[in-house]
Amino acid sequence: MIPEKATQLPKAAKIVWLIHDVITLLFLVAVEIAIYVFFLRGNFRQLEMLFLIVMVLVAVLPIIHMILIPYFYRFRRYVIDEQAVYIYRGFIFRKSESIPLNRIQNVDTKQGPILRYFKLMDLSIETAAHGFKIEAIDEATAKKLRGQLVEAALHAREVASDD
Known part of the structure; x- marks a missing residue:
């Protein structure tokens, strides 16, 4: 859900x-x-x-x-909290992906000419095992989320290494 x-x-x-x-x-x-x-x-x-x-x-x-x-539009959403990023897709064939912040290795944004015209970006989140993508989010939001995710991933790794 x-x-x-x-x-x-x-x-x-x-x-x-x-x-x-x-x-x-x-x-x-x-x-x-x-x-x-x-x-x-x-x-x-x-x-x-x-x-x-x-x-x-x-x-x-x-x-x-x-x-x-x-x-596709109606059932494609995402949530970012202190511990993970959650990506939700579909209603009939549901798919929910959770990416723990301490597992994130790379966060990239991608913007082709069509996305640039509409001021949108794709946000890619990479872990050691998988790649995840949040498609077509607002340009400003994508940049903010990229910085926020990198910062949160660094913080999560610091906390995990202190244990």
Whole structure:
């Protein structure tokens, strides 16, 4: 269950995800058309029909993802407290990740041109075993959280080494 104090992503995240999906769809369709025109057209009738079916199925995946954007947005949240970072995703297929502050080794921010336009950033949290990501959070919040997490991780390590 997602706690009520969990922070929701900015509404602009939905637009960013939609733009990413549209770009992915356009790229996939362009590659499929190129393959069809240069390799399959007129030469292999049996393969042509199979390729067209595969082409439609591959193009449908980004469209399904676009339809599910409100679902992804509604159930994607995070919480940071004195001991850990908690990342929550999904309602039907729930996933909650907890990252103890004393296990954090690296905190990075990433911002491509689309995120930059909407003043958003991705925040990546690395431990020795796994990498975690909070996608499309406000630029100022991401910078503040990066500093806060680095400071908290250093403090948690100091406390753990004093024991």
